[in-house]
Amino acid sequence: xxxxxxxxxxxxxxxxxxxxxxxxxxxxxxxxxxxxxxxxxxxxxxxxxxxxxxxxxxxxxxxxxxxxxxxxxxxxxxxxxxxxxxxxxxxxxxxxxxxxxxxxxxxxxxxxxxxxxxxxxxxxxxxxxxxxxxxxxxxxxxxxxxxxxxxxxxxxxxxxxxxxxxxxxxxxxxxxxxxxxxxxxxxxxxxxxxxxxxxxxxxxxxxxxxxxxxxxxxxxxxxxxxxxxxxxxxxxxxxxxxxxxxxxxxxxxxxxxxxxxxxxxxxxxxxxxxxxxxxxxxxxxxxxxxxxxxxxxxxxxxxxxxxxxxxxxxxxxxxxxxxxxxxxx
Amino acid sequence: xxxxxxxxxxxxxxxxxxxxxxxxxxxxxxxxxxxxxxxxxxxxxxxxxxxxxxxxxxxxxxxxxxxxxxxxxxxxxxxxxxxxxxxxxxxxxxxxxxxxxxxxxxxxxxxxxxxxxxxxxxxxxxxxxxxxxxxxxxxxxxxxxxxxxxxxxxxxxxxxxxxxxxxxxxxxxxxxxxxxxxxxxxxxxxxxxxxxxxxxxxxxxxxxxxxxxxxxxxxxxxxxxxxxxxxxxxxxxxxxxxxxxxxxxxxxxxxxxxxxxxxxxxxxxxxxxxxxxxxxxxxxxxxxxxxxxxxxxxxxxxxxxxxxxxxxxxxxxxx
Amino acid sequence: xxxxxxxxxxxxxxxxxxxxxxxxxxxxxxxxxxxxxxxxxxxxxxxxxxxxxxxxxxxxxxxxxxxxxxxxxxxxxxxxxxxxxxxxxxxxxxxxxxxxxxxxxxxxxxxxxxxxxxxxxxxxxxxxxxxxxxxxxxxxxxxxxxxxxxxxxxxxxxxxxxxxxxxxxxxxxxxxxxxxxxxxxxxxxxxxxxxxxxxxxxxxxxxxxxxxxxxxxxxxxxxxxxxxxxxxxxxxxxxxxxxxxxxxxxxxxxxxxxxxxxxxxxxxxxxxxxxxxx
Numbered sequence: 023x024x025x026x027x028x029x030x031x032x033x034x035x036x037x038x039x040x041x042x043x044x045x046x047x048x049x050x051x052x053x054x055x056x057x058x059x060x061x062x063x064x065x066x067x068x069x070x071x072x073x074x075x076x077x078x079x080x081x082x083x084x085x086x087x088x089x090x091x092x093x094x095x096x097x098x099x100x101x102x103x104x105x106x107x108x109x110x111x112x113x114x115x116x117x118x119x120x121x122x123x124x125x126x127x128x129x130x131x132x133x134x135x136x137x138x139x140x141x142x143x144x145x146x147x148x149x150x151x152x153x154x155x156x157x158x159x160x161x162x163x164x165x166x167x168x169x170x171x172x173x174x175x176x177x178x179x180x181x182x183x184x185x186x187x188x189x190x191x192x193x194x195x196x197x198x199x200x201x202x203x204x205x206x207x208x209x210x211x212x213x214x215x216x217x218x219x220x221x222x223x224x225x226x227x228x229x230x231x232x233x234x235x236x237x238x239x240x241x242x243x244x245x246x247x248x249x250x251x252x253x254x255x256x257x258x259x260x261x262x263x264x265x266x267x268x269x270x271x272x273x274x275x276x277x278x279x280x281x282x283x284x285x286x287x288x289x290x291x292x293x294x295x296x297x298x299x300x301x302x303x304x305x306x307x308x309x310x311x312x313x314x315x316x317x318x319x320x321x322x323x324x325x326x327x328x329x330x331x332x333x334x335x336x337x338x339x340x341x342x343x344x345x346x347x348x349x350x351x
Numbered sequence: 352x353x354x355x356x357x358x359x360x361x362x363x364x365x366x367x368x369x370x371x372x373x374x375x376x377x378x379x380x381x382x383x384x385x386x387x388x389x390x391x392x393x394x395x396x397x398x399x400x401x402x403x404x405x406x407x408x409x410x411x412x413x414x415x416x417x418x419x420x421x422x423x424x425x426x427x428x429x430x431x432x433x434x435x436x437x438x439x440x441x442x443x444x445x446x447x448x449x450x451x452x453x454x455x456x457x458x459x460x461x462x463x464x465x466x467x468x469x470x471x472x473x474x475x476x477x478x479x480x481x482x483x484x485x486x487x488x489x490x491x492x493x494x495x496x497x498x499x500x501x502x503x504x505x506x507x508x509x510x511x512x513x514x515x516x517x518x519x520x521x522x523x524x525x526x527x528x529x530x531x532x533x534x535x536x537x538x539x540x541x542x543x544x545x546x547x548x549x550x551x552x553x554x555x556x557x558x559x560x561x562x563x564x565x566x567x568x569x570x571x572x573x574x575x576x577x578x579x580x581x582x583x584x585x586x587x588x589x590x591x592x593x594x595x596x597x598x599x600x601x602x603x604x605x606x607x608x609x610x611x612x613x614x615x616x617x618x619x620x621x622x623x624x625x626x627x628x629x630x631x632x633x634x635x636x637x638x639x640x641x642x643x644x645x646x647x648x649x650x651x652x653x654x655x656x657x658x659x660x661x662x663x664x665x666x667x668x669x670x
Numbered sequence: 671x672x673x674x675x676x677x678x679x680x681x682x683x684x685x686x687x688x689x690x691x692x693x694x695x696x697x698x699x700x701x702x703x704x705x706x707x708x709x710x711x712x713x714x715x716x717x718x719x720x721x722x723x724x725x726x727x728x729x730x731x732x733x734x735x736x737x738x739x740x741x742x743x744x745x746x747x748x749x750x751x752x753x754x755x756x757x758x759x760x761x762x763x764x765x766x767x768x769x770x771x772x773x774x775x776x777x778x779x780x781x782x783x784x785x786x787x788x789x790x791x792x793x794x795x796x797x798x799x800x801x802x803x804x805x806x807x808x809x810x811x812x813x814x815x816x817x818x819x820x821x822x823x824x825x826x827x828x829x830x831x832x833x834x835x836x837x838x839x840x841x842x843x844x845x846x847x848x849x850x851x852x853x854x855x856x857x858x859x860x861x862x863x864x865x866x867x868x869x870x871x872x873x874x875x876x877x878x879x880x881x882x883x884x885x886x887x888x889x890x891x892x893x894x895x896x897x898x899x900x901x902x903x904x905x906x907x908x909x910x911x912x913x914x915x916x917x918x919x920x921x922x923x924x925x926x927x928x929x930x931x932x933x934x935x936x937x938x939x940x941x942x943x944x945x946x947x948x
Contacts, residue, residue: 048614056631083614084627089909097513097522098530098612113911117514168892171909209809209891210898212906215630223634224791226809243632273525341912349894350725400852405759412755413767415748418796419820420773423785426795430788469694476687488691490931494699497927499881500779501901502920505908506702509709509917516705541698563681573682602778604884605901609908622780622884629784641781648776652769655776 043079045279050100052087052173052262053215054236058299059104065295066286070279078279086213087173094119094267101271101280104264106173106214108132109331111265124265130304133261134287135296138319139174139181141252142221142230142237149228153254154185157229158202165227166207167217169338169345173262174214178231179345180334181258184327188256201348222249233260234316238300253317258324427645430638442636443643450616451624451640457532458607458620459600462539466596470547471589475577477548478555479563489552495544503541504609507534530612535620538606543596550592551585558584587661594658598651602644706924709917721918726894727903731922734900737811738879741818742826745875746868748819749826756827757834775824779884786817787888809891814899817885822875829871833864866941870934877930881923 051059063080070078083090083098087106094100095117105111108125115122125132143151149162157164167175179200186199209226211217214236221230222240229252232240237251264284271277286292293305297312328334338344399405432439442448473492477485495503509515511528521528528534562584566576582589604622611618619627621640628637710718721727755761756768774782790797790807800807807813837860845855883901891897898906900923907916 053630081614081617083612083618085613086909088911089905092909092911093530093612095512095514095911096508096529097511097518097527098614099527168894168906171906208893210893212887212892212902212909213630219630219632220809223632224787224808225793226791240632346726399758400856408751409755409759409761411748412752413761413763415823416752416767416770419816419823420770422795423782423789423820424773424777426785426789427781469691472687473691473694476684476691479681480684480688482684482688486935488695490935491695491699493931494703494927497877497881497931499883499901499904499920499923499927501883501904502706502881502924505904505916505920506706508908509705509913510702514913516708537698541702544698560681567681576681577683598776602776602781604778604780604783609905622778625778625780625784626888637784641784644778644781648773648778648781651776652772655772656769 044076045078045276046081047078047101047276047280047283048081048083048099049102049104049283050083050090050094050098051104052090052106053084053213054174054218054233054239055104055262056082056084057239058235058296058301061299062287062292062295065291066283069286069291070282080283086167086171088171089212099270099274100267101274101276102264102266102284104262106260106262107176107331108261108263109176109335110173111263112332114265114267119267119269120265121268125263127266128264128284129288131261132263132265134264134284134292134304135262135301136304137234137260137262137301138253138257138321139178139231139260140234140237140257140317140319141254142218142232142240143228143250143252145248145250147250147252151229151252154182154256155189155199157182157231158199158206162206162229163208163227164203164206164229164231165209165217165221166231167214168210168212171212172214172217174233174236175217176335176339177233177258177260179338180324180328182231183338184258184322185254185256187327188322197344197348200344204348234302235300251317253319256320256322258327259321261323424645427638427641430634431642433638434635438635439639439642442633442639445636447616447619448624448636448640451619451621452643454532454535454617454619455601455621458536458539459597461532461536462543462600463593463597465540466543466547467589467593469544470549470551470592470596473548474551474555474585475581478552479560492545492548495542500542500603500605501609503606504538507537507541507610511537529610530614530618532618534610535607535618538610539600539603542603542606543600546596546599547589547592550588550595554585554588555581587658591655591658591662594651594654598648601647703924706917706920709913710921713914713918717914718918721915722922726898727900727915727919729895730898730900730903730919733811733814733896733898734880734923735926737815737899738818738876738882741815741822741879742872742876744819745822745826746872749823749830749871749875750864750868752823752827753830753834757831771824771827773824774821779821779882780888782820782885783817783888786813786820786885790816790889808889809897811890811897813889813891814886814897817889818879818882821882821885822879825874825878826868826871829874830864830867833867834860837863866937870937870941873930873934873937877927877934880926880930 049059049063059080059082063082067078067080070076083093083100085093087110091103091105091110091113094103094114103111103114108131111120111124114120115124121127128134141151143149149159150156151162156162166178169175169179182203183196183200186196187193190196190199209217209220211220214233217230218232218236218240220226222244230237230240234253241249241251264287266277266280266284268277271280287296288304290305290308293303293308297303297308297315300315302316303309303312324331324334328337336343400408477488508529510517511521511534512518513522528537562580563576566580567573571579602622603620604626607620608623608626611620611623613619613623613627621644625637625641625644628634628640713721722731752771756764756771787808788794790800790813792798792801792806792808794808797808805812807816841859842855845859846852850858881901883899883905886899887902890899890902892902900919904916904919907913907919
C-alpha cells in the first residue's frame, strides 16, 4: 500500500513545485471575502509584477473571524489579516503580533471598504419584512450566525440593538428587542457563510440577516427569482479592518510587500474591485459610479451607539455579557 | 491475563472491525456455515422463529440499513453528478482540489507508515512477552479511539501553538508544526495510533511463540526470525490494520480542522475541502470531493472483505 | 512499567521493542494528554467548577451524553435485529448488507455530515416527506441523534456478530428438544449469553457518539443550550480565545472516555468469567 502510494505522492508533489512564485504572502481573512480576495489578489499580482517584475502568490485562508484570529495568535504565519471587525485584530495586537495602533497606520480606520447589514428574504417577501421590528413578530424565523464565533453575527446583533435603541429610546428596551429577536432564531451557525447556506440551500427560515455583499452574492449565485434583498431604512456601518501582522512580516521580510498589498485597496483599482464585489467603496468617485448598486440606508457607526468595539465587545459578547444573559433566559 | 481466549472481542472500537474479533476464536473455517440453522433434530418451530417474525426481522434490518447507511451514500454520488460528468471532472481538476488530494495522500502516507512501524514493534513487545501492566499498556494504546477528534487537535494546539508549552521555543527556532504538514500529520497519527497495533496484537498472541522460538534455536537472528517467520504469518492482519488506518487517516476531519489553518491550496485536506466548498455554494464540487472519499470507503470495504477471507483461510491449516 | 520482566518467552528484542513502544506512546499520546491536564491546573478548583457547571457547558454535555445514550440504545436494538437477520437467516443480498454495515465506519465523518444534512434538510429526499408530517430533523436535536445512530451502528453489529455466530447451536438444540418454545430459548438461553457483547457494543457506540464532531456539526442547528454538542462548544471556546474553558470541557470529556474504556474492560472480564473459554 505504502509502497504504491509513495511514488504517486512524490510525483504529484514534484508536479506542484513548478508554481513557486518569487514572493508569497498569506492573507488570513474571514468567511464572506473569498470572492472579493480572489478578485483582488489577481489584480494586485498583475500590478505588482508590472511594477517590480517579480511574481507574487497570495495564499488565502478563510473562516470565522474569531477562529481566524485565534489561529494567527496560535502561530498561523499570516503576513496580513483582513478580518470582520476591529476587535479580532485588537486580540492579535494584544499578543504583541502587531502594533497596538494598527488602526491608525492605514487611512480610514484601516477599513478600505465597508458594508452594512441587510435582510435576504424569499421571493415575493411572503412575511412582508420591511424593517427591523418585523423581525420580532411571532412566526418569523430569523437566520443569523452565532455572535460568539462570527464577526458578521456581531454586526447583525449590534445593528438590531442600534435600531432598537434609537427607535425605542432606551438600552433596556433594546435589550428586550434583541432578546425577542433571538427567540425567533432557530439555527445558530458558527459562521456567516454557514448561515447563508442554511437559509439559501437548506431552505430554513424566513429572513437571513447578512452582510450586504453576502446577500448580493447569494442572489447572484441562486438567482433573483428566488431571493430578494430588503434594505432596512436604518442599519449599522460595518467596517471590516485590515492590518499587517508585523511579527510575521518582519521575520519573513515581507513587510514592504504586505504594505503595498494593503495600500492597493486605496487605489482606484482596489476601490473598483470592492464595489464590483458589493462592498461599499470609500472613494467618492467610485462610490458615485456604483451609487445605484447600493440601497440608500441611514448608517450609524459603532462609535456613535456603542462607544467603540472594545466596549461593545465587553458589554455584549464578553463572558456573562448581554448575549450570554439572553441565552440564559 | 491473555485476551487470546476471550469470546467477546475486547476493548476497542477497532476490535469491532478488526479481524481479531473473528480470530480470537478458533476454529474459524466453518463458522459461517455453522450458522445455518438447518442442522438439528428438534422440530422446526422450536429451532427458529415463525415465518412472519423472520420476515419482520429481515425487513427491519434491510430497511434500517438502506435508509440510514445506503441512502446517504447514494446522496453523495447523486449530488456529485447532478450537473453531469463534465462538471464533476472539472471540479476535481481544480488546482485546489488537486492540492487537497496531494496533501491527503502525503499525510496518510506519513501517518500510516509511522503507525505501521510502531504497530509491529508494539505488537511484538505486547504479544510475544508477558509482563506486568500489559492490560494498562493496551488501554493506553486504545485511548485515541474514545477521545473526541476535537480534543485530539486541541492537545497539539496546547503543545505547539505560539501560546503553547513549546510555542516560544519553536518560534525562536523558526520551526512550524501547527498550521503546516507536521501538525496535520501529528493529529492524524494521534487518531490513527491504535489501528495497526490493535489488529496485530490478538493475531500474534493467537499464533504464540513456538515457531519463532524454533527459528531462534536453529540459529536465526531476531530480525531474520521476524521477517522469515513472523511477518509471513501476520501479513494479512498487518494489511488489514494498514487498510483501516489509512481509511481513517484520509478521512479525519475534526482533529485536522483544529490544526490546519485552512490555507487554500496548502493545508486543506480533502475532508476540509468538502466543508469549504460546501460553504462556497459549490455543492457539486463539494460532493465531487466527497464522492472520492466515499469511493475510498467503498474500496476499503471491498479490500477488507477480501482480507477477511484470506485471514479466515490463513487460519485453517493451524487447526 | 519499568519493572516489567519478560517471563514467558526466550525470544529476543523485548527491551528494544518495549523501549520503542513506550517512547512513541509517550510522544504521541501521553505528552499531549499531559499537556491538556497541565493546562487545566492553571485554573483554580472554583474556576474549573464554574466552567463545567455553567449552564451552557452543562447543556452541551447533557446534549452530547443524553443523545449519545439514546442513539446507542437504538443501535443496541437495531444492531441486535440486524445481527440476528445476518447470522440466522438467509435472504438475497445478505452478504452485501453484511458488508454495508461497515460504511459508517469507513466513510469520513465530514462526508457523512454533508450527506445526512442533504438527505434530511427540508428539501431533502427524506426531509421533505418528513416535513409534510410536521417532523423537522435537520438542525434540531433529532438531526444530531440521527447522525449518532448512523456512526454507531457498526459497533453493536460487529461486536455481537462473532458471538452469535459462535454460540453453540447444541445448547439451543438441547433447549428445543427439552420442549422449550422458541421465545423461551431466545430470551432465556440465547440473549443472556449475548449480554456482555451487547453491553460492549452499546458502550462503544456510546463512546463514539459522545466524541463525534464531523458528522454532527453539519446537521445540528448549533443553538446554544438546544442543539450544541460538547465538542462544538470546545471549538467555539477556542475561537473566543477562551483556552481555559476549552480545556476544562475537554478534560471532563476525556475523563468520561476513560470511564467508558474502563467499563468496557470490566465487561470483558465479566464476559470471560461467565463463559468458559475454549
